[in-house]
Amino acid sequence: MERFDAIILGAGAAGMMAALTAGQRGRRVLLLDHADKPGKKILISGGGRCNFTNVHTAADRFLSANPHFAKSALGRYAPQDFIDLVDRHGIAWHEKTLGQLFCDGSSRQIVAMLTDECAAGGVDIRVQHAITAISKPDDFSVTTDRGTFAAPSLVIATGGPSIPQMGATGFAYDVTRQFGLKVVEPRPALVPLTLSGEAMMFRGLSGIAVDSIARCGKQSFHEASLFTHRGLSGPAILQISSYWRNGEAILLDLLPGRDAAAALIAAKRERPRTQIRTILGELLPARLAELLAEPLGLNGELANIADKALGAAGERLNGWRFVPNGSEGYAKAEVTVGGVDTAGLSSKTMEARKIPGLYFIGEAVDVTGWLGGYNFQWAWASGVAAGQVL
Incomplete structure (x- = not known):
């Protein structure tokens, strides 16, 4: 049995960040993953260009049963810290909309x-290792199809079940329950929504994008x-999907920043002989205007x-109400x-309060960011938080 100071399961964003941080502190770290190479989910992010952080990162841009939990880690490892790392490696980057x-x-x-940073810290990265058992007779023991490893510290960085085609599973939740910790019910987020009934008429507009404000409850997004x-x-829609629950209505403002009712009534005064479909076509994409008439x-x-x-009609254009019949699920999320209940974790170190030496970081935890680089920043910050104390 090989022994290490720390074993990290999951060679994604959070896992690699924790590993390089601990390794560069002189710890002997083993980073295990069942995939054939590290960082596979990173590779497909941002359309292949990796939306690696967001300059507007703040705790209020994250969903959690405890909205204050993320403040500590995010406050101690900011977007600029990761930008500095990117700059040191000579990686050119640019800012798109909304701080991305x-x-x-x-x-x-x-x-x-x-x-490269893991290598600088002497991290032992081993891929294509399927984990078959975890136990804690004294230190943590991790059994794989290619050997057994032991360490006093174990970090779970295996993410959530989103994008299962990339190998994602609910493994982290299984470990959580094995050690008697709680899981906040997980559900797909940042996911397309599906429609039925009257709203199915929108399917005829496939491929058309409109400026809009999506609202659900008190939350809204203008994109x-x-x-x-x-x-x-x-x-x-992806943004609001994180807040939406089955059975809830979403309001879609198709003319954000404009009083649609006032615009239609004003058009009637100025051009009374104009066809309503013509006016709608001036306000909205032609196919959408035709469909909504x-x-x-x-x-x-x-x-x-x-x-x-x-x-x-104007009121409906500023708040078209529909109730999705579901989402496209984890496959498209x-x-x-949701995830590992933060009530059982230290916000400073990410260590389980009842199980010394056991840590949970990244997407596995009940901390979920908005679209646009926020989830990567949580991965970096939570990874550093754990890596600094391993």
Whole structure:
């Protein structure tokens, strides 16, 4: 049996960050993964360019049963800290909308950077190791199909079940329960939503994107929405999906920043002989305008449509109500909401309060960021928090 100071399960963003941090502190670290190479989920992120952080990172951009839990780690490892690391490796990057930072080149550069940093810390990275058992007779013992390893510290960085085609599973939750800790019910997040009933009419608009505000409860996001053959996607919908629960309604403002009712009534005053479909076509993409005319109950010249009807139509355009019948699930979800209950973890070190030496980091934990680099920043920050004390 080989012995180490720490064993980290999961060679993704959080796991590699914890490993390189501990390794560079002189710890003997083993980083295990069942995949054939480290950082596989990083490689596909950001369209292959890795949206590696967001300059607007703050705890209120994360969902958790304990909204304060993420503050400690995020406060001690900020976006600028990761940017400095990226700069030291000569990786060119650029800022897109809403504070999102991407590589100019490829996400492979981020994986190479993390791999090089692990090497600098003497981290032993072993891939294609399927874990068959974990026990704690004294130190932690990890049995794989290629040998057994032991260490006084064990870090679970295996993520959540989102994107199962990349090998993602609920392994972290199994370990959590094995050691008597609690799991906040996981569900897909940052995921396209599916439609049924009257809302299925939107499927005919597949491929059309509109500027919009998506609202669910008190939460709203002003970004693009994309109509798909199954329902709705796009940044605004992905964002609001993290807050949406089955049975809840979503309101979609198709004319953000404009009073649609006032615009329609004003058009009637100025151009009474104009067809309503013409006016809608000036406000919205042509196919969307054509599709909405009938359910809005509008037809013919503006002069023949009562102000009350125009006002009601305008209100719907500023808040089209629909109830999704579900989402596209973990297969299309970028992340998972829920996970290891933070009530059982130290916010400073990510260590389980009842099981000394056991740590949970990254997406496995009940901390889920908004779209746009926030989840990577949580991975880096939580990884460093654990790596500094291993």
